[in-house]
């Protein structure tokens with residue numbers, strides 16, 4: 400089928416989390432913003448992409464799309480996606496390349512993929528070719544920094560009762576000794592067979608990470624996530640040489656070259672590539688190949704974009720599991736997927752899985 404893109408539309412919405420405010424070392428989140436991109440074609444097929452943020456700023460990505468990317472894409476052929484992405488990159492050379500420029504580019508890239516999947520009447524995982532029929536989930540919908548130790552332990556136990564065998568605890572309290580005590584309390588409560596992942600969200604310095612990172616090994620912590628600032632690859636490499644807990648990074652890396660730097664210096668052992676931070680699905684697949692070449696497990700970072708990453712995970716042998724987070728927000732998506740017995744089912748409807756419902760957009764539109 401030949402298709403031509405005839406129109407691009409962007410919509411910005413802000414969805415409150417309701418009762419549930421969540422806190423890590425970087426953010427206190429009470430809403431999530433979404434930027435939906437809609438691409439119309441002359442064949443009657445519409446493609447949907449989106450990107451997200453906890454903080455204001457997606458309006459910058461919206462301007463990039465409306466002013467820089469729309470003139471490239473409208474009139475274009477969705478089957479020439481890689482050529483369109485290359486041309487979109489040319490337009491952001493002097494205004495960022497990464498950050499909001501890339502976040503906007505990814506949203507358009509997803510919509511381009513969505514068109515070809517819908518034209519083929521296939522979900523993304525089938526279009527790519529799959530290696531599994533369900534995807535293991537681990538819980539990051541808990542472990543929040545402001546919770547009391549009792550809340551933390553109660554929530555971790557309830558997740559284990561639900562069928563999760565891996566849970567995350569956020570670190571980065573003003574006194575790291577409290578972090579350690581909280582992880583110890585969770586370990587004592589859930590027992591030795593449950594994986595505990597820890598996440599600092601970049602709050603520590605190298606000295607803190609060396610001291611407390613090694614002590615976390617005594618609690619059999621499965622990984623230490625984003626201990627330091629993401630640009631500081633050298634300190635991550637030094638840390639990796641001095642502690643035995645594996646280091647995980649990816650949710651604030653915007654390029655395949657950043658992942659290459661982490662992998663070739665041994666600075667990270669777990670690759671948490673997120674297609675919404677990279678330039679979309681094609682670059683995520685490139686990072687997945689890179690991780691495979693280094694024999695490093697891939698655990699895609701995800702929060703609201705589970706349906707996309709579950710499909711990529713289904714198509715990528717090196718993926719170990721996918722996060723489960725923001726369950727209170729699942730109904731914003733058309734045909735959401737829910738974790739059962741610790742696993743995600745694969746979506747059956749065509750597309751990449753990033754279409755917000757009309758009711759969500761109507762209720763929460765801000766631009």
Ligand SMILES: [Mg+2]
Nearest residue numbers: 598624625650
């Ligand atoms: Mg994280």
